[in-house]
Amino acid sequence: MRPRDRLRIAMQKSGRLTEPAQDLLMRCGLAFRQSRDKLFCFGEGEPVDLLLVRDDDIPGLIAQGVCDLGIVGRNVLNEYQLTAGREDAVALAEWRALGFGRCRLSLAVPQEMDYAGPVCMAGKRIATSYPGLLGRWLRERGIDAGVVTLAGSVEIAPRLGTADAICDLVQSGGTLAANQLRETDVLLESEALLVGPQVLPADERGDLVGLLLKRIDGVIQVRESRLLLLQASRGSLEAITRLLPGGPQPTLLPLAGQPDQVMLQALCAGEVSWRQLEEIKKAGAREMFVLPVERMLA
Numbered sequence: 001m002r003p004r005d006r007l008r009i010a011m012q013k014s015g016r017l018t019e020p021a022q023d024l025l026m027r028c029g030l031a032f033r034q035s036r037d038k039l040f041c042f043g044e045g046e047p048v049d050l051l052l053v054r055d056d057d058i059p060g061l062i063a064q065g066v067c068d069l070g071i072v073g074r075n076v077l078n079e080y081q082l083t084a085g086r087e088d089a090v091a092l093a094e095w096r097a098l099g100f101g102r103c104r105l106s107l108a109v110p111q112e113m114d115y116a117g118p119v120c121m122a123g124k125r126i127a128t129s130y131p132g133l134l135g136r137w138l139r140e141r142g143i144d145a146g147v148v149t150l151a152g153s154v155e156i157a158p159r160l161g162t163a164d165a166i167c168d169l170v171q172s173g174g175t176l177a178a179n180q181l182r183e184t185d186v187l188l189e190s191e192a193l194l195v196g197p198q199v200l201p202a203d204e205r206g207d208l209v210g211l212l213l214k215r216i217d218g219v220i221q222v223r224e225s226r227l228l229l230l231q232a233s234r235g236s237l238e239a240i241t242r243l244l245p246g247g248p249q250p251t252l253l254p255l256a257g258q259p260d261q262v263m264l265q266a267l268c269a270g271e272v273s274w275r276q277l278e279e280i281k282k283a284g285a286r287e288m289f290v291l292p293v294e295r296m297l298a
């Protein structure tokens with residue numbers, strides 16, 4: 001493989017992860033110009049480019065050293081790790097969990113089936129696009145079942161009579177319900193991940209990965225953070241501080257000409273609800289503001 005001085009990230013060309021992955025990279029300060037065929041995005045500021053591909057191809061592209069990082073669901077990464085051949089150049093690691101694309105890989109059976117646990121699957125046929133993950137789950141439980149591998153529309157297999165149960169991704173459960181199926185066991189909890197080689201390149205690309213990881217941490221941290229500002233008398237501070245939702249110690253600023261009054265500034269780890277604000281006000285706060293946080297660098 002020819003050495004590269006630019007970092008290359010693989011992401012899904014078109015699908016559920018495309019928009020949130022683009023949004024994440026944009027929030028990390030990266031901007032791109034897309035090629036005509038829409039398969040490549042050239043990084044305009046930092047030397048970081050994107051390769052736009054089917055999500056199933058992402059782990060292989062990193063393992064073969066074609067890309068340095070990728071954004072892909074844990075379901076796809078783990079399936080790859082269980083089923084790929086031995087041609088990989090590098091072992092893969094979960095560098096960051098990104099908090100979007102949340103779903104689970106579950107076993108589901110027809111609503112009318114008597115299901116008293118995984119042993120009921122012995123001798124049955126299970127349709128799935130995840131033969132590696134399902135096979136491991138069955139092996140761990142010593143269950144001998146048939147695995148029918150399908151590329152898509154797995155939920156329809158029991159109605160077509162080609163399988164007795166399915167193992168597929170579930171989020172709201174709407175697709176299962178629409179196909180008269182009921183979820184019985186969760187095999188894997190998944191979300192989008194930043195995936196990369198276990199050992200980072202020892203050149204400029206390694207430094208770029210370090211920089212990107214720090215920015216991603218900042219983006220993830222501020223995504224739900226709020227900055228709470230309020231005024232209060234020093235006497236009510238103890239009661240107010242007890243009500244503050246999570247986060248580091250608040251900062252106190254004196255108010256000019258009012259020695260017993262302060263302004264309090266607190267970084268809250270999650271949303272601050274109206275109810276919480278009303279409670280804090282009852283404890284003596286006034287002039288309260290809740291502000292979104294744009295950037296954070298620890």
Ligand SMILES: Nc1ncnc2c1ncn2[C@@H]1O[C@H](COP(=O)(O)OP(=O)(O)OP(=O)(O)O)[C@@H](O)[C@H]1O
Binds near residue numbers: 013014054172190
């Ligand atoms: N219903 C869902 N809700 C949330 N996340 C999901 C859902 N279904 C799948 N995902 C996650 O999003 C990833 C991409 O899903 P998508 O349906 O776009 O993939 P795909 O059809 O395999 O796309 P591609 O054409 O790239 O192969 C999945 O691998 C999974 O991690």
Ligand SMILES: O=P(O)(O)OC[C@H]1O[C@H](OP(=O)(O)OP(=O)(O)O)[C@H](O)[C@@H]1O
Binds near residue numbers: 016173175
């Ligand atoms: O529990 P739910 O909220 O219904 O989501 C689950 C469905 O979402 C995904 O399919 P998708 O909608 O991406 O269709 P596809 O697999 O045919 O691309 C997944 O394969 C399930 O079929």
Ligand SMILES: [Mg+2]
Binds near residue numbers: 054055
């Ligand atoms: Mg796919």
